[in-house]
Amino acid sequence: MRYSWLALICIAQLSFAQKKQITLEDIWVKNTFRPKVVPGFNAMSDGKVYTQIDKEGDRQVLRVYDLKTGKQERTVFDNGEHTLEGKQLSLDDYSFSKDEKKILIRNEGQPVYRRSALYRSYVYDMSTGKVLQIDTAKVLHATFSPDGSKVAFVSANNLYYKDLKTGETVAVTTDGVVNKVINGNCDWVYEEEFEFTRAFDWSPDSRYLAFYRFDESQVPQYILPMYTGLYPYNYVYKYPKAGEPNSVVQIKVYDVKDARTVTANVGTETDQYIPRIKWTKDASKLCIFRLNRLQNNLDLLLADATSGNSSVIYNEQNPYYIDIDDNLAFLPDNRSLVLHSERSGYNHLYRWDWKSKRLTALTGGNYDVEQIVGIDEKRNLVFYTAAEKTPVERKLYSVNFEGKNRRTLTPEEGTHGITPIEGFNYFLDRHSTLTMPSVYTLRDNKGKVVRTLEDNAALKGKMWEYDLGNISLRQLEVGDNKTLNAWVITPPNFNDQKKYPVLMFQYSGPGSQEVGDRFPVRDFFWHQMLAEKGYIIVCADGTGTGFRGQEFKKKTYLQLGKYESDDQIAVATYLGTLPYVDKSRIGIWGWSYGGFMSSTCLFKGNDVFKMAIAVAPVSNWRYYDNIYTERYMRTPQENEKGYDENAPEKMADRLKGKFLLVHGTADDNVHFQNAVMLTDALIKANKEFDGEYYPNRHHGITGGNARFHLYKKMTDFVLTNL
Template sequence: MKKLLILFLLGSSLSYGQRNFTIQETVFGARQFAPQNLTLTQWIPKERAFTQLDASYQKLQIRDAASNWEAKDILTSKELAEALRTSLNDTSEVKLSYFPTDYQWADKNSFYFTYNSATQHYFLRYDVSNRSVKIQAKTPLSATNAELSADRRKVTYLVGNNIMINDGSSTIAVTQDSVDGIVNGSDYTHRQEFGINKGMWWSPDNEKLLYYRKDETMVSKYPLIQWADRVASVKDIRYPMAGMKSEEVTLLVYDSKTKNHITLQTGEPKEQYLTLCTWDPSGKYIYVALLNREQNHLKLNKYQASNGELVKTLFEEQSNSWVEPLHALQFLPNKNDQFLYQTDKDGFNQLYLYDTEGKLIRSLGHADVIVESLGDFSADGKKISYTGITNSGLDRQLFQVELNSGKTVQLTHESGMHQASTSADGNYVLDQYSSQTVPNRINVSNTKNNQTTVILEASNPFDGKIKLPKIEAVSLISADGQTPLNGRIIYPPDFDATKKYPVMVYLYGGSHAQLVQNKWLYGAGYFDLYMAQQGYIVFTMDNRGSDARGRDFTRVTHRQLGKAEMADQLKGIDFLKTKSFVDQTRLGIFGWSFGGFMTTSFMVHHPEVFRTAVAGGPVIDWKFYEVMYGERYMDMPQENPEGYKSTSLLDKASQLKGNLLIIHGAQDPVVVQQHSMEFIEACIKAGKQVDYFLYPTHEHNVMGKDRVHMYEKIAQYFDLHLKR
């Protein structure tokens, strides 16, 4: 194994009075020891000023260039509550225990926020000049998925599986379906894959509503046993397993004036994915990405909003692995016939400027920077900012690109994780920054003269309190011999290189996740730090297939999940074994979800490596997993029988050695409990002992105080089998 880089990052100063984390702090310590920060910063439109909440969440404060960014109070929660009481004509006492954390500036003189009374959820607007509150819309407290029209005079929401609209004076039922399995307007369409985060979209003129109608009556019901009742009951969910019948989704437009519904003619086959739903600024057209069930062929279609007819296919995108649309179209503010489209078709997710006839105007990609999230357009609409992933996935930087030329400027520079945004005039950048050695720093930079004002410099929150373990960054080469991989090692606080230590490898390894980042603590979790304090070497590495490294880094896993990932992780194990302080007879591994799949896979494919393992919510056989995620990476079982057979762990239980603890949530709707139960049964048949623990009331993750119980169980399991 060729080691490219080991960089010392953090070390503990062993001053008097420092202690280790408690097991409770593995869950709640992140809040307790969070570096000092500014809360909910937000630029005010058309101003060289931004706002924040004070540390007690009781005051809205402003910082502006004219006062050298010193904080000044604007409004208190008590004053806002008094204005709200007047607006609601409520004789009872309206209380705001803290300033609304969802406040959003509408313009330089007013901001939006929400409030819940005993019966209603209110959408409100506060006018700073006359210190008054105006009710804009409201829904019952039981409503879900609320979406406001652009003028905020109407709100659509769900009651059960049906859509309602309230216009301030009356409520209209848009749908009235009563059939189990017909779901309208839900963001849980296609299981929220393909960038879907909403199920309803208002037209720009505030008169029409585009919405999903999901028919899942043909999808198999999956039982989740509910244990709270005297006699346990069954809650059924619709769960389409790989290769089985999937949901059928259509898109409809409801006209609030005529009360008519029309259906977009998205055509056959019915089992396809509809996403990137976008109204054009005129309201005449709707753009939808159609992705086939095989997820390797996308069409961006343009539809007539008035009758649902297909106008044309603007362009198509195909791949020999998968196409994964994740970001809605973004129309330019001053050009109604041009929009931004994001894709990784050329290797990295980047921006492409198209016109509404489907002509590519230009690529706006910059080097190998991956666009992670879009920022704001400049005031003149000629530029847009975005957060880009750099430094082999470790860093996040702010960029700004000129739409007419593609010229790109990097606005932040220090290596690390930047959460940054520009003022409306583009003259200032508000930048929150952390790195492996910087807990948190916030400054404002002048883009014209490069002068920077430091607003906050957080100290190390552990100093004098906690024995912080040493953390080293590690760069390795993947099993293909050419791809750099990022990792980290955490050492016990009183590390002695002449001793031998047990190891806990913590991993995930799956798509859309990254465990190692150039931010405070190098991305390590508090349980990682706790285990290091208990005398373990803790090792983590992001293998090929994980996030933030581009298309080719992920596509190597196609049709054979776990193969390349384990090969890369074995390179990490080889690296550990070169260290004299690593006890090769006391290696442990822990992972959850895809990490649980990886953990269990290691214990049956490479049983000689780890003595002890803990697998949480593990995928055991991909044929039990759902259609949208599973078929993207594995195709259908009918299409890839060898891939499903080789990645299944059920027929490999006889190869299990060592100590394996499986943990599962009994209500898990993501990795259903059948995975672990089938594996337990296979182990019984193979005569293999395995430990099993169930959290009866939890879903895919164990949360709250029960998570403390879970971490204590995991730590005790490793201590039992790895400590002498």
């Protein structure tokens, strides 16, 4: 018996000793830790079945499956059988017409900006088996009309629709000109900061096309040199920096029946934003969001599709700014809507009846609602996700239209990402925790798990093969009795009697959240690789981050970078007091806003941080776009101190530690100019630093070998300097 126990111990020790070490090849070449998802999940209108793309050799087969059982029911499209002029049509993306008799197929995607891409687009008619090409060129935003008889799309800055019965293509607009007038598609800054790109919408009865017209002729242009061929060529586009002119935006409504266009009345002010349009339940009434340039006054306008006349049905003001998103839904009574607001100091849901002027709170308390998942009009229920118990969680809830009978539908701890299914009898739940990869389940509207679609058992097994450090959620007490949420990765075989270096990671942007009870945290496996090499990794969400109420989030107003960097310096100072931390070896890194922060922290906290890495950082908010920047800072003309006192460019002379500055030369978002200006300031201050630029790479620094090269560079920099 004694021998058996010893043998077991030896086997266990041998097993532990044989655990693998993570490599950069695992992360960026082999995709060793890629999780499984539920691909192409697309529930159909009966709420009982869904479609999924199955790959069979070089064929793609679109099939229908039963939601409850997962049993295959039928095939709706096989690109090995249905071709156009002998060409196989790949299913890069697809959508059904509302009656589910036609399929819109998109392929050969060509990215434009973050959310936009050109596609070759086709319609497959299931009743006839015929395939119709929408246009000979690649187009933007091909979209069925609700009755399935037409497809609207954008080409060369003009809006069109194709009549699927006659094959005729109708030009809704003809005045589109590159870098001057855009119809039906967003300009760069709207796409990036208001987070949408298709700037048109069919009315529910298919009679009207509401669309944006951007006149960007007065917006200053920006030039991105592209280093290809013998001579570089310049990519030129319109980019409004802080304090500079925006596009003048009009909302137009085209009557398909009468071939007539009216302009909606959005007021006489042109220096404003129209961040959303949305059709109401009345097919002749369009809701237009009107936001002032300071972004602290929002009007909802109700516009008549036939005349363009409008009236204000809702107004909200905020002492700081108003965040715009899609958390608004009209109810079938044609007089009320559900929206969210921070009027209480936290983000909550309300029902607004614009005829009786009655506001009903649907949720309340010291927590933030994340989003409206859906409105069940038959049961008078609103489904939503919120961080009710703790900022680091997300759960699904339901409440009725009077704010009563609230129910928790996903009681499990962690983060639940919810996709509603037509009819609201079922939901797809993507559930994870800090240490558990995503599990995809089908739940009914009472919260009961019907079946598991994917449990990522293979990834869990793969992770067990590697010598991973422990990751845990913490609450750090720093500064003046301030508590910050954090996650911490400690090295495998962590010994609190030893001294370890610390690498801090953060993003820190307004309303963001890096610390959550979800899997994976950002760059999880790279951070684990560094932990295997003896580093403690820490990420703390400081002042300005989200899901802790308005005052915590908006304290950074007019002073981006000040309180955020104070908090990160305070975290590093606190970590330096821990007996197992080597306070002389604390570093920090980040990307984009996080790069702005890591630069600022190294310069301001030059007696705390030994090194920093800044990837694609803003070096002065004067160089960034106006919608984002002015939301938090107002204009440079109004807030000169706020811009310059917290700019890394202005504090470069304080650099003491080791600094790595990284940027892509074709970054259309945070321009390479930021790195150039910071580099110039460092040179003027006679400061030594390291730099790496990536030719023709955008903000994400992807393509070819770029990511592997970047993370090798950062790994070597950490190992050498921390």
